[in-house]
Amino acid sequence: MGSIQDRLTKLLGRDRVLHSPDALLAWECDGFTVHRGRPLAVVLPDSTAEVQAVLQLLHAAEVPFVPRGAGTCLSGGPTAAGDAVVVDCSRMRRVLEVSTVDLYAIVEPGVVNLDLTTAVHEHGLHYAPDPSSQSVCTIGGNLAENSGGPHCFKYGMTTDHVLGALVVLPDGSLARLGDTAGPRAPHGLDLAGVFTGSEGTFGIATEITVRLSRDPEAIRTLLASFSTMADACRTVSDIVAAGLVPAALEILDRATIRAVEASVYRAGYPEDAAAVLLVELDGPELVVAEETEEIAAITQRHDALRLEEASDPKERKRLWKGRKGAFGAMGRLNTDLYVLDGVVPRTRLEDALNGIEAIAQRYEVVLTNVFHAGDGNLHPNISFDGRDPEQVKRVVAAGKEILELCVELGGSITGEHGVGTEKIDHVPMMFRESDLEVMARVRGVFDPTGRCNPGKAIPERNACAEPAKWPQMVARVLDETEETFGPDGGRAP
Amino acid sequence: MTVLRPKNAAEVAATLRETNGPVRLIGSGSQQDRLPAAPDAVRIELAGLDAIERFDAGDQTCTVGPGTTLAAIQAAAEAENLGLPCALPQTGTAGNTAGGLFANDPIGALTAGGPTPRSSLLGIDAVLADGAEFRSGARVTKSVAGFDLHKLFVGSRGRLFAVTRLHLRLKPLPRSTRWFRCEPQPIADALARFQTLRGLPAPPAAVHLVRDGNGSPHCRVVGRFEGRESFVNAMHRTHELPPGEPITRLLLTPTPGGEVLAGILRPSRTTDLLALTNDDSAFILHGGGRFELATPNAAASDALLQQLPELGGHATIVAGEPTRRGTGTPIDPGQQRLSEELSRKLDPDGKLV
Numbered sequence: 001m002g003s004i005q006d007r008l009t010k011l012l013g014r015d016r017v018l019h020s021p022d023a024l025l026a027w028e029c030d031g032f033t034v035h036r037g038r039p040l041a042v043v044l045p046d047s048t049a050e051v052q053a054v055l056q057l058l059h060a061a062e063v064p065f066v067p068r069g070a071g072t073c074l075s076g077g078p079t080a081a082g083d084a085v086v087v088d089c090s091r092m093r094r095v096l097e098v099s100t101v102d103l104y105a106i107v108e109p110g111v112v113n114l115d116l117t118t119a120v121h122e123h124g125l126h127y128a129p130d131p132s133s134q135s136v137c138t139i140g141g142n143l144a145e146n147s148g149g150p151h152c153f154k155y156g157m158t159t160d161h162v163l164g165a166l167v168v169l170p171d172g173s174l175a176r177l178g179d180t181a182g183p184r185a186p187h188g189l190d191l192a193g194v195f196t197g198s199e200g201t202f203g204i205a206t207e208i209t210v211r212l213s214r215d216p217e218a219i220r221t222l223l224a225s226f227s228t229m230a231d232a233c234r235t236v237s238d239i240v241a242a243g244l245v246p247a248a249l250e251i252l253d254r255a256t257i258r259a260v261e262a263s264v265y266r267a268g269y270p271e272d273a274a275a276v277l278l279v280e281l282d283g284p285e286l287v288v289a290e291e292t293e294e295i296a297a298i299t300q301r302h303d304a305l306r307l308e309e310a311s312d313p314k315e316r317k318r319l320w321k322g323r324k325g326a327f328g329a330m331g332r333l334n335t336d337l338y339v340l341d342g343v344v345p346r347t348r349l350e351d352a353l354n355g356i357e358a359i360a361q362r363y364e365v366v367l368t369n370v371f372h373a374g375d376g377n378l379h380p381n382i383s384f385d386g387r388d389p390e391q392v393k394r395v396v397a398a399g400k401e402i403l404e405l406c407v408e409l410g411g412s413i414t415g416e417h418g419v420g421t422e423k424i425d426h427v428p429m430m431f432r433e434s435d436l437e438v439m440a441r442v443r444g445v446f447d448p449t450g451r452c453n454p455g456k457a458i459p460e461r462n463a464c465a466e467p468a469k470w471p472q473m474v475a476r477v478l479d480e481t482e483e484t485f486g487p488d489g490g491r492a493p
Numbered sequence: 494m495t496v497l498r499p500k501n502a503a504e505v506a507a508t509l510r511e512t513n514g515p516v517r518l519i520g521s522g523s524q525q526d527r528l529p530a531a532p533d534a535v536r537i538e539l540a541g542l543d544a545i546e547r548f549d550a551g552d553q554t555c556t557v558g559p560g561t562t563l564a565a566i567q568a569a570a571e572a573e574n575l576g577l578p579c580a581l582p583q584t585g586t587a588g589n590t591a592g593g594l595f596a597n598d599p600i601g602a603l604t605a606g607g608p609t610p611r612s613s614l615l616g617i618d619a620v621l622a623d624g625a626e627f628r629s630g631a632r633v634t635k636s637v638a639g640f641d642l643h644k645l646f647v648g649s650r651g652r653l654f655a656v657t658r659l660h661l662r663l664k665p666l667p668r669s670t671r672w673f674r675c676e677p678q679p680i681a682d683a684l685a686r687f688q689t690l691r692g693l694p695a696p697p698a699a700v701h702l703v704r705d706g707n708g709s710p711h712c713r714v715v716g717r718f719e720g721r722e723s724f725v726n727a728m729h730r731t732h733e734l735p736p737g738e739p740i741t742r743l744l745l746t747p748t749p750g751g752e753v754l755a756g757i758l759r760p761s762r763t764t765d766l767l768a769l770t771n772d773d774s775a776f777i778l779h780g781g782g783r784f785e786l787a788t789p790n791a792a793a794s795d796a797l798l799q800q801l802p803e804l805g806g807h808a809t810i811v812a813g814e815p816t817r818r819g820t821g822t823p824i825d826p827g828q829q830r831l832s833e834e835l836s837r838k839l840d841p842d843g844k845l846v
């Protein structure tokens with residue numbers, strides 16, 4: 001029979017099956033570096049047929065597997081335990097079909113998010129979901145995580161842009177969920193909808209059909225600075241209450257502004273400000289012009305210190321540079337950075353931020369905030385020294401309390417980064433045993449033997465309580481990530 | 494016929510637990526003649542769960558019982574200058590319930606990439622056929638915790654579970670709305686116009702391609718722009734759109750002996766689809782790709798159901814003989830297998846029909 005590695009090598013060839021300890025190093029974790037695991041092997045299939053062949057082989061051998069895209073996940077989603085094989089889809093990066101009339105594209109899962117937009121740019125089209133990691137992360141990973149991004153306030157999450165997927169199920173069989181016409185037939189169930197956001201636990205998507213959007217006629221970016229965070233938050237509330245729907249509403253706090261300005265991502269943000277609010281407006285030229293005036297008036301009502309406006313690509317790029325480079329800049333504050341991802345109702349942003357500050361003080365941790373204010377999606381970032389176990393303990397406890405606060409305020413433990421392994425112990429903050437039991441039933445429909453990305457997304461029934469694992473992200477990894485993305489890895493200004 | 498009317502989630506759970514045999518879940522009951530017949534089923538009407546439990550104007554979300562009427566939600570929302578993005582008040586369906594709207598999702602998006610029941614549903618509380626209660630999603634506009642089981646509710650027609658609470662996204666009311674109604678044109682011209690409007694960077698809030706079924710093969714394009722007044726006026730001017738009354742006929746009724754197919758299609762294949770039909774059959778295509786098509790008889794429906802997959806489309810019979818309703822184009826075998834398994838896992842006795 002031979003070992004599983006030998007059999008995989010026979011299937012794909014030596015250069016597309018990695019199993020020496022050195023070769024596996026790069027697959028030991030994702031952007032959440034604390035949960036590491038060296039997989040049994042990494043396979044690099046090129047096609048749906050190869051993914052099928054690999055999964056059939058693993059099914060027969062009862063070996064678990066973990067789908068993987070670019071590995072930029074921030075919650076441990078694509079990290080494998082030692083008994084699993086990583087199925088890395090990054091070589092499957094063909095754009096298979098584009099319809100400029102029916103506005104869709106069919107892509108392989110390894111297509112990089114920004115590459116899809118680049119591929120359709122000449123037709124005046126783009127792919128709307130834009131995680132800040134978009135110049136590296138893949139559409140397969142976006143689908144599995146139901147990723148968001150700064151522009152999802154107006155344009156929705158990945159799930160709102162997925163029309164269908166061809167999926168290889170854990171036994172190697174195929175299922176087509178939705179298609180170019182839409183996610184479900186009128187008499188069918190929305191399986192594409194439930195697959196999206198399943199964190200790689202339902203199967204491997206090998207062809208993904210996504211909706212394309214027309215480029216807006218005009219884009220304008222505004223940067224308003226405030227002497228208090230409360231003013232910035234109230235400005236957001238008033239913008240939304242006025243019935244305006246900007247493409248993006250992002251806030252950075254004072255500590256983040258200072259970190260950004262001291263880094264290579266320097267964007268000229270005012271260092272005397274307690275908060276800056278980045279507003280992006282897009283749409284027809286005349287609408288954008290009118291909305292700009294309205295927003296300027298709202299910022300004035302809230303005593304904005306300054307309002308900068310950028311409509312040419314270079315200036316827009318500068319204003320976004322600080323926001324996009326924020327994680328990288330904060331990596332410099334200490335050796336480690338823990339990027340949290342909680343959501344509160346937008347009306348509770350101020351309460352949440354006050355609560356978070358109190359928690360940070362109580363646990364004596366250095367915490368900065370960058371967030372998607374329009375969605376109430378907070379990213380409190382804790383900088384710490386991971387070599388100091390006592391600090392790590394405080395960071396973990398503070399992180400947990402912050403997520404508890406989000407849930408208490410009526411929100412969620414994750415808005416876009418997923419549960420992965422990082423928040424697996426926190427899922428019961430939101431869901432009862434009975435909820436998880438039904439979710440497990442649904443997962444069992446796709447993966448009856450529980451071999452597809454085990455231990456992720458929802459706690460497994462009867463799993464022994466795992467010891468608390470602390471979240472920790474090494475600054476070096478973030479630096480590398482930012483270097484690869486480039487500081488303006490958003491939609492091209 | 495037994496009709497049960499629970500008043501809250503606990504009663505829905507108890508009712509489901511204690512009922513043996515087939516059960517049909519009902520909202521206002523208005524769409525029952527578009528579903529496969531279930532003459533022997535016990536009817537559980539959810540209209541009594543009609544409270545607007547939470548309304549957060551600042552967060553633009555609300556939580557309602559499944560029996561809350563769309564009219565009640567719209568009234569509460571309009572008082573705060575908000576609206577339910579996927580509601581269709583102009584169809585005269587205001588008495589319909591929120592649960593029914595999401596469970597049926599008959600129209601999909603009214604424009605390319607526009608809001609749908611699917612994109613407006615943030616989370617649910619629900620009860621399985623055996624009475625077990627569960628929830629999924631959240632009440633905030635963004636959450637990826639847990640699997641999105643609420644997506645399965647949309648379009649499920651009550652076949653998987655009963656929903657007892659819905660968390661919904663609202664949107665600001667547009668500052669201005671103006672309808673347009675183009676003159677009937679040959680299909681190729683009307684379709685070109687439909688595609689142009691649909692493909693605009695800022696498309697109409699609703700756009701429909703309509704063939705009236707009055708003997709003429711011509712189609713017309715109808716819809717509305719929403720937004721700031723200057724924009725709405727500019728769009729009407731630029732695209733030379735004649736003003737019109739709101740479209741009120743989004744769901745077709747069959748002619749005597751005829752049927753209605755509801756389907757989904759890539760708009761560019763519309764001419765191919767219509768080439769397979771009688772020139773005078775009524776047809777409506779919505780901006781998101783959903784369509785309804787009247788056929789003269791069962792044989793014509795069957796022929797279309799056979800041919801549609803070649804056009805990349807899907808459809809099902811929604812009006813006609815009760816026993817024929819629900820017959821549809823074949824579903825991908827892998828998807829079919831998963832759907833059947835899902836029904837078995839959530840409703841092992843096949844109670845919900």
Ligand SMILES: Cc1cc2nc3c(=O)[nH]c(=O)nc-3n(C[C@H](O)[C@H](O)[C@H](O)COP(=O)(O)OP(=O)(O)OC[C@H]3O[C@@H](n4cnc5c(N)ncnc54)[C@H](O)[C@@H]3O)c2cc1C
Binds near residue numbers: 066077133482
């Ligand atoms: C600097 C930085 C900024 C970020 N900004 C954002 C942001 O703005 N918004 C946001 O939402 N996220 C953000 N992220 C998180 C991350 O980029 C996203 O979660 C992204 O979607 C992951 O894509 P990936 O290709 O790297 O997938 P991976 O990390 O490789 O995998 C992610 C998950 O997808 C599964 N998976 C991968 N491919 C497939 C497939 N073909 N079929 C089935 N399952 C699959 C994996 O098993 C895993 O569970 C950021 C990360 C970094 C490092």
